[in-house]
Amino acid sequence: MNTPTDDILKNLTEDQLTAVTHLDGPMLVVAGAGSGKTRVVTRRIAFLISQRIWPSQILAMTFTNRAAREMQERIGRLVGDVPRHVGTFHSCCARFLRQYVEALDDGRTKDFVIFDADDQKALLKQCLNDQPATGGLLPGAISDLISRAKSACLTPHDILAKEAWDNAETVLEVCQAYENRLRAQNAVDFDDLLLLVARLLRERPAIREIIHNHFRYLLVDEYQDTNHLQYELLKLLVNPANNNIHATGDPDQCIYSWRGADYSNIMNFEHDFPNAVIVRLEKNFRSSEHILNVASRLISNNLNRIDKTLIPAIAADDPQKVRLVTVGSDRDEGLWIARRIKTLHLNGNPYRTMAVFYRTNRQSRALEEALVRAAIPYQIIGGLRFYARREIKDLLAFLRLKVNPADRISLERVAAFRGGVGPKTLAAIEQCAREQHLEAFTLLCQPDFAHRWQKKNAKVLDFANWCRQLHDLPCTPVGQAVAAVHDFADFTHHAYDREGTPEARQENLQEMITNAIHYEREHDQAGLNEFLQEVALVADVDTHDLDRDTVIMMTLHCAKGLEFPYVFIAGVEEDYLPHANTVADPDQVEEERRLFFVGITRGREEVALLNARSRPSWDGDWGRQPSRFLRELPMDDIIHTTFNVNNPTVPKPTFRRW
Ligand code: ATP
Ligand code: MG
Secondary structure, eight states, rough: OOHHHHHHHHSSSSSHHHHHHSSSSOOEEEOOTTHHHHHHHHHHHHHHHHOOOOOEEEEESOOOOOHHHHHHHHHHHHHSOOSOOOEEHHHHHHHHHHHHHHGGOSSSSSSSSOOHHHHHHHHHHHHHHHHSTTTEEEEHHHHHHHHHHHHHHHHHHHHHHSSSOOTTTHHHHHHHHHHHHHHTTEEEEEHHHHHHHHHHHHHHHHHHHHHHOOOOOEESGGGOOBBHHHHHHHHHHHHHOOOOOEEEEEEGOOGGGGGGGGHHHHEEEEEEETEEEEEEEEEESSSHHHHHHHHHHHTOSSSOOOOOOEESSSSSOOOOOOEEEEEEEHHHHHHHHHHHHHHHHTTTGGGGEEEEEESSSSGGGHHHHHHHTTOOOOOEEEHHHHHHHHHHHHHHHHHHHHHHOHHHHHHHHHHHHOSSHHHHHHHHHHHHHHTTTTOOHHHHTTHHHHHOSSOOOHHHHHHHHHHHHHHHSSSSSHHHHHHHHHHHHGGGGGOOOOSHHHHHHHHHHHHHHHHHHHHEEEEETTOHHHHHHHHOOOOGGGGOOOSSOOOOEEEEEGGTOOEEEEEEEOOBBTTTTTBHHHHHHHHHHHHHHHHHHHHTTTTEEEEEEEEEEOOOTTTSOOOOOBBBBGGOOOOOGEEEEEEEOOOSOOOOOOOOOO
């Protein structure tokens, strides 16, 4: 009879087996794309559990919720038990922080809320409004500065010392005001989730000891994309008594250095964790020979790398060459892709086996139109995120306010939704609340508000009455709470002035309620706050619904870690790939090459690269040049065709080698 360990250890190469069965001490698996790194992480967790390690003693971190969910499912299938602490850096840290945040003594409580990028900008806008002169400073630029500082474990001051900003003093004041207001509103931003946990581990030895004793094994996938903060956090999380850290990564796939990722973390692993066992995986189990040759040749053009080759593990009978298709225009590009998808589908391939990648989100529109015209079902990953939709953000603001009355950003949103109370009145209410040592929302909800407020403004009294009703709605069970708030807010009669139909908005709101009901079924003890935390941490790529048979469209950045039998990469042209903003810096061009490499290595059987000779452009210049990366590819592994239906009138650019 098969033992669970047989299943865990089957279909592994000798090197993979070494990595999976490694028990104590640091280990680094550094290997190329598709060589089974993620398989090793999953199997190793299952193996540890089969060796009677408690699932709760294992902490495994990766970059997307989807990758984490997939890992959990696979482990569940292998050993039945699913470790609770398999998640993204952010979700694992949110859980720690919820438990220990009060030890920081900075005023935050375990009911803290997580501010997303929009909330962060809204808060910064308030901070900027309070400055007498801001010299045209934009909230986006400051949130970027704050995030860069936090991910590098620096202060905004450190960054400003190195960069030339016009009004550095004001910027620093705004950054400080932002931090103060976050704390006062019992809120954290995404980077804080990691930063505050690192601070707890560094400054609170008792908590560090609890965590070290609790987690015996720490695993990290995609280590090449850790930024400095994540790297520091990992070092603090590892118990120095055993150094049980297991990291897997591929320096050639580091594509987030613009967000502070630093692949030298991989190079320094042996130095940081002496006596680390290093395993290299040579074989690629994903892609056909031609795809691998193209990807390998491309990446060999990066000067700043350690050479390694990708050897195909399985020799296909008749591997497809990589297709390079030069099309006349963006319309031809969409048309060619749609036709190829149709053919593949008619040959019995489900739509979900096909993915279309592009460098920037705005490229998706023309591609989308082509798929709609051809009646091909598709999902776009990471367009306007579901949770960033206006009606969803409104509903979330209502819910957040119930959990955390200090959340001023949500109070403003709710007030704007209801109407009648503008920012000035809100500021006056806040002032009155401060005098009474209350939060503004708490003051509004007081039964004797009219007496406390004293001014006889009917609109404010009406708003307060409405807030009190909102406050009195139940917070559990989660599904009912979301439905009750939705009904109370009366979205059907709310006038939204932006695009989108009322029906679509209602569908989204219904989806949100269904989501909450599901959550309630899966987490019977969890409250509204836990639900809101999960919602706040859902990343773009997690909106992928695997149950629907659709083509997947996404940016190259979202494609990391995934694989598809059929891959199309659109817009392999100068200014897209490499992106126009990167061409002046050789390091950034190398990163663009890695991004292209990540895209190509997602393909199992067929990869098609498309470049258009012309595209509409705002400045009237429609001519496009093929990407410089195309010249680096091996001709023997490529079939080059042209496709020109929409007959552009621009002159043909010439390839140097074709
Ligand atoms: P990436 O660098 O893109 O993240 P990876 O190194 O994590 O890739 P996996 O996703 O783990 O690679 O594996 C790639 C594919 O190869 C998967 O479909 C996996 O199931 C398969 N695979 C890995 N190892 C083996 C093996 N020993 N035998 C058969 N198939 C394997
Ligand atoms: Mg992987």
